[in-house]
Amino acid sequence: MKIFVTVKRVPDTGVPLRVKSDRTGIDREGLPYVINPYDEYATEAALRIKEKIGDGEVIAVSCGTEDSIETIRHALAMGADRGVLLKVNDEITDSVQTADILSDYLKSENPDFILMGKKAVDYDRGLVPAYLSEKLGFPLETCVTNMEIKDSGFVLERETEYGVEIIEARSPLIISFEKAKFEPRFPSLRGVMMAKKKPVDVNEISNLPANSTNILSYEPPPERKKGKIIDLPFPDNVKELVKLLKEESKII
Amino acid sequence: MAEIHELRNFYGIEDYYTQEEKMLRNTVREFVKDKILPYIGEWWLKGEFPKHLIPEMAKLGLFGITLPEKYGGLGLGPVSYGLIMEELEYGDSGIRSFCSVHNSLAMYSIYTFGSEEQKNKYLPEMVKGKLIGCYGLTEPNAGSDPFSMETKAIKKGSKWILNGTKMWITNGSLADIAIVWAKDEEKNFHGFILEKGIKGFSSNEIKTKISMRASDTSELIMEDVEIDDSYRLPDTVGFKSCLMPLNEARYGITWGCVGSAWACFEEALNHSKERIQFKKPIASFQLTQKKLVDMFEDIIKAELLCLHLGRLKEKGKSKHYHVSLVKRNNTRVALEIARTAREILGAYGITTEYQSMRHSANLESVHTYEGTYEIHTLIVGKKLTDIDAVE
Numbered sequence: 001m002k003i004f005v006t007v008k009r010v011p012d013t014g015v016p017l018r019v020k021s022d023r024t025g026i027d028r029e030g031l032p033y034v035i036n037p038y039d040e041y042a043t044e045a046a047l048r049i050k051e052k053i054g055d056g057e058v059i060a061v062s063c064g065t066e067d068s069i070e071t072i073r074h075a076l077a078m079g080a081d082r083g084v085l086l087k088v089n090d091e092i093t094d095s096v097q098t099a100d101i102l103s104d105y106l107k108s109e110n111p112d113f114i115l116m117g118k119k120a121v122d123y124d125r126g127l128v129p130a131y132l133s134e135k136l137g138f139p140l141e142t143c144v145t146n147m148e149i150k151d152s153g154f155v156l157e158r159e160t161e162y163g164v165e166i167i168e169a170r171s172p173l174i175i176s177f178e179k180a181k182f183e184p185r186f187p188s189l190r191g192v193m194m195a196k197k198k199p200v201d202v203n204e205i206s207n208l209p210a211n212s213t214n215i216l217s218y219e220p221p222p223e224r225k226k227g228k229i230i231d232l233p234f235p236d237n238v239k240e241l242v243k244l245l246k247e248e249s250k251i252i
Numbered sequence: 253m254a255e256i257h258e259l260r261n262f263y264g265i266e267d268y269y270t271q272e273e274k275m276l277r278n279t280v281r282e283f284v285k286d287k288i289l290p291y292i293g294e295w296w297l298k299g300e301f302p303k304h305l306i307p308e309m310a311k312l313g314l315f316g317i318t319l320p321e322k323y324g325g326l327g328l329g330p331v332s333y334g335l336i337m338e339e340l341e342y343g344d345s346g347i348r349s350f351c352s353v354h355n356s357l358a359m360y361s362i363y364t365f366g367s368e369e370q371k372n373k374y375l376p377e378m379v380k381g382k383l384i385g386c387y388g389l390t391e392p393n394a395g396s397d398p399f400s401m402e403t404k405a406i407k408k409g410s411k412w413i414l415n416g417t418k419m420w421i422t423n424g425s426l427a428d429i430a431i432v433w434a435k436d437e438e439k440n441f442h443g444f445i446l447e448k449g450i451k452g453f454s455s456n457e458i459k460t461k462i463s464m465r466a467s468d469t470s471e472l473i474m475e476d477v478e479i480d481d482s483y484r485l486p487d488t489v490g491f492k493s494c495l496m497p498l499n500e501a502r503y504g505i506t507w508g509c510v511g512s513a514w515a516c517f518e519e520a521l522n523h524s525k526e527r528i529q530f531k532k533p534i535a536s537f538q539l540t541q542k543k544l545v546d547m548f549e550d551i552i553k554a555e556l557l558c559l560h561l562g563r564l565k566e567k568g569k570s571k572h573y574h575v576s577l578v579k580r581n582n583t584r585v586a587l588e589i590a591r592t593a594r595e596i597l598g599a600y601g602i603t604t605e606y607q608s609m610r611h612s613a614n615l616e617s618v619h620t621y622e623g624t625y626e627i628h629t630l631i632v633g634k635k636l637t638d639i640d641a642v643e
């Protein structure tokens with residue numbers, strides 16, 4: 001069984017981002033990066049499948065620049081068997097391009113499962129799983145929150161407005177993960193050491209597929225307005241608050 | 253405004269760590285963020301070491317960090333070891349002490365002075381966290397001057413009879429095995445491995461501490477403990493052997509101090525930017541800015557000292573007086589930083605909701621144990637003057 005997990009290198013979500021002064025992107029100087037958090041759930045799921053079946057290979061694939069090897073190593077440290085970097089020279093911001101590169105590689109690899117995060121937290125589009133499903137002709141289950149492995153296949157859970165959907169699934173299949181009910185494991189220090197010895201193939205993508213969108217510029221989000229403190233004794237403060245809510249913010 | 257990650261790399265030090273060292277550090281950082289920081293204030297107040305974390309710590313790989321793979325260790329280098337200690341002490345000095353003692357005092361002693369049987373018997377189990385170690389050198393009447401220890405080991409055929417008391421022993425009550433030092437009738441020093449539960453060997457946890465509260469500090473009592481010579485560490489070379497493991501643990505402490513200092517500094521910096529007094533953030537007052545800059549400058553210097561010491565150690569070039577120089581400096585600045593951070597936090601700083609006062613209380617111990625500030629001064633002083641102040 002071949003289980004692929006897609007992993008993406010994204011800026012650490014705990015760090016506020018700044019738009020560059022020329023508005024062409026974000027200021028990446030010294031920015032800490034992490035594995036896309038949703039991809040960690042996918043990696044955990046892949047490892048659980050392998051552990052349950054007692055056989056198979058978990059392959060972490062990233063489409064990105066050279067630095068993405070770090071992210072692949074994170075998945076290897078968690079326990080993936082090997083990595084593949086689909087190497088591009090500049091960061092790709094177009095989901096169709098990413099899906100093209102991934103599908104070109106994956107279609108000759110005969111995957112049983114492709115596990116992904118529901119979206120990457122940097123550009124927040126969440127399109128790649130759907131495009132990939134279309135290009136490979138694989139069914140796709142999106143935003144999965146839990147997964148159980150049964151003899152007959154997999155039982156997946158999705159949380160919907162109507163309740164929890166229980167789905168039975170078989171390979172070949174693409175699953176994209178929401179923040180799941182299970183916790184991704186911590187890579188151990190030994191895992192980090194072992195990851196260094198696991199193979200990572202680097203496939204240079206020399207001919208970039210055509211892009212479908214172009215980002216023109218980035219606008220920094222507007223700064224949050226300062227709050228107002230009503231520094232009056234009770235009950236004047238309440239009266240003033242009601243007055244402001246009525247007249248200034250027109251909420252009531 | 254500069255973000256913490258930028259401040260941490262203010263002096264470009266990140267480029268001087270390898271990718272692997274940074275990955276190992278980040279792994280422990282995540283562990284501390286998830287498993288320690290949310291609960292440490294509570295454990296500290298209760299005076300509890302989080303024993304339930306021992307299996308997870310073992311799984312993470314915190315035991316046997318530098319130990320060769322042959323005995324189940326990770327075989328990591330000194331800088332990786334140091335960065336791991338830094339992250340642990342970012343959480344709490346007591347958590348770091350637990351790992352320091354288990355790794356650098358207990359396992360190191362067995363690895364360095366033990367027989368092959370002793371190594372095979374204890375080390376793999378210690379890596380798995382199935383056996384926890386402690387190190388008994390200090391006594392009620394022998395602190396800075398361990399040479400004057402009173403614990404006796406009398407040879408009786410192929411056995412030894414041990415009598416004496418060890419004091420302030422980290423992990424003393426929770427440990428499964430203790431490395432204990434004693435003098436024989438000819439005043440030669442010997443190290444022994446004492447297993448918990450053997451007749452005449454007991455411990456008492458010291459519960460009245462107002463420092464290192466999330467750590468087990470105990471008294472070990474030996475009353476006619478009779479053990480076979482096979483429990484003696486055969487490869488010791490006299491008094492010097494008691495001090496060798498200390499040098500390893502002290503090295504880790506120098507890094508640990510950088511961790512607690514960052515924790516206090518970050519907390520104080522954030523608070524100073526948010527706390528408004530006299531209609532301005534307190535960070536806007538020149539007095540506060542000077543405090544922040546002094547703290548920051550000291551952390552950067554402390555980290556550089558550690559990194560250089562670690563690289564010296566990699567090449568086998570670090571000497572005990574190098575370690576003393578850095579232990580002396582880093583415990584002093586970490587303690588000052590923790591106190592200053594508490595000052596900036598005002599009243600908020602005296603609670604365990606914040607970290608600085610917990611760190612500051614802990615660092616009082618760090619300043620004293622593994623050679624007090626004064627003793628390290630004398631070690632460096634001797635190097636400078638060729639005069640031994642205590643001989």
Ligand SMILES: Cc1cc2nc3c(=O)[nH]c(=O)nc-3n(C[C@H](O)[C@H](O)[C@H](O)COP(=O)(O)OP(=O)(O)OC[C@H]3O[C@@H](n4cnc5c(N)ncnc54)[C@H](O)[C@@H]3O)c2cc1C
Nearest residue numbers: 387388389390395396420421422464617620621622624626
């Ligand atoms: C939390 C904690 C954990 C510990 N864990 C362990 C452990 O696991 N194993 C272990 O063996 N020990 C442990 N210790 C003991 C520690 O190593 C000793 O406390 C330390 O060596 C100092 O000894 P003392 O406390 O007896 O102080 P003393 O030696 O009595 O010193 C008291 C003061 O006198 C000063 N002084 C002493 N001699 C001189 C001198 N010649 N010149 C100038 N000043 C001098 C000291 O610097 C100090 O300020 C621990 C201590 C603490 C607080």
